[in-house]
Amino acid sequence: MICATRTAAGMMPIHQQGPLNFPMISACLFRLLVTLLIIPAWNLTLFSSPLRASTMKPAFKAITSMAAKNLRLTVVYDNNPYKAGLATSWGFACVVKGSEKTILFDTGGTSAVLLANMQQLGIDPKEIDIVVLSHMHGDHVGGLDGFLKQNSQVTIYLPAAFATELQASLSHAGVKVIGVDDPVMICSGVYSTGILGSWIKEQALMISTTTGTIVITGCAHPGIVHILKLAQKLIEDKILLVMGGFHLGAESKPKLEEIISDFKRLGVERVGPCHCSGDPARSMFKQAYGNAYINVGVGRLIELP
Numbered sequence: 001m002i003c004a005t006r007t008a009a010g011m012m013p014i015h016q017q018g019p020l021n022f023p024m025i026s027a028c029l030f031r032l033l034v035t036l037l038i039i040p041a042w043n044l045t046l047f048s049s050p051l052r053a054s055t056m057k058p059a060f061k062a063i064t065s066m067a068a069k070n071l072r073l074t075v076v077y078d079n080n081p082y083k084a085g086l087a088t089s090w091g092f093a094c095v096v097k098g099s100e101k102t103i104l105f106d107t108g109g110t111s112a113v114l115l116a117n118m119q120q121l122g123i124d125p126k127e128i129d130i131v132v133l134s135h136m137h138g139d140h141v142g143g144l145d146g147f148l149k150q151n152s153q154v155t156i157y158l159p160a161a162f163a164t165e166l167q168a169s170l171s172h173a174g175v176k177v178i179g180v181d182d183p184v185m186i187c188s189g190v191y192s193t194g195i196l197g198s199w200i201k202e203q204a205l206m207i208s209t210t211t212g213t214i215v216i217t218g219c220a221h222p223g224i225v226h227i228l229k230l231a232q233k234l235i236e237d238k239i240l241l242v243m244g245g246f247h248l249g250a251e252s253k254p255k256l257e258e259i260i261s262d263f264k265r266l267g268v269e270r271v272g273p274c275h276c277s278g279d280p281a282r283s284m285f286k287q288a289y290g291n292a293y294i295n296v297g298v299g300r301l302i303e304l305p
């Protein structure tokens, strides 16, 4: 589900359209169902039911002791350009290397763009151990099926409400689906915030490093500040970096100022807004954060000690 409507000006993401109305919600719901249904080759015999992620009763102290070292985050899909020669397209995907497992966070809108960019960046799909889907919008899950054709030996973490449908739709042998509700450890030092949001269910990724915690968001539909407050509560660590879609394309300047103040108050050290963050928000964050602002677009590599 791309959750966008076609206008005279072309495809406008819902993130930029202001409040949802009922027909739009219906259209989005319909597209969501279509997204789930079009994943081909139904084969129920491979799987009975998805696994449920066990609840992480936050053992916060353990999180920092498992901190990832030499972390490398590569943005492989984004609508903002960064590195020449890569395709930009509406959506988001990021590869996390250096943690216990190699993770693909979201898959962008189409597998053609995702796989071409990964190839350009020298990332073999077979390197990926775990796929985390932030939420079930087409610009984050659209590349999944094509990706699985390249590598089906992965575990997929996604909002539990969609796990059964996805599991039932997969024919790729080896895929394990884990439905997430509560915060959960994905691998050593890497956690899901658990599912947030009342209408659009979404999870964000938290990675514990030796110098603080990184939060990666897909679209941040439940609210970027809300996500950060929860992440900080879960992990009891300073937030070193927040990157991904902040979902601020429709926000007013005063509201953006308020959000940036909240970031500062929460002690967020570095920011890398991309995808659905919106250009006004990106430039205001850039102004507020100076050298601690990271220009994130497709091909951006962020390395942390």
Ligand SMILES: [Zn+2]
Residues within 6 Å of the ligand: 003, 135, 137, 219, 221
């Ligand atoms: Zn979305």
Ligand SMILES: [Zn+2]
Residues within 6 Å of the ligand: 091, 092, 137, 139, 140, 218, 219, 245, 275, 276
């Ligand atoms: Zn999105």
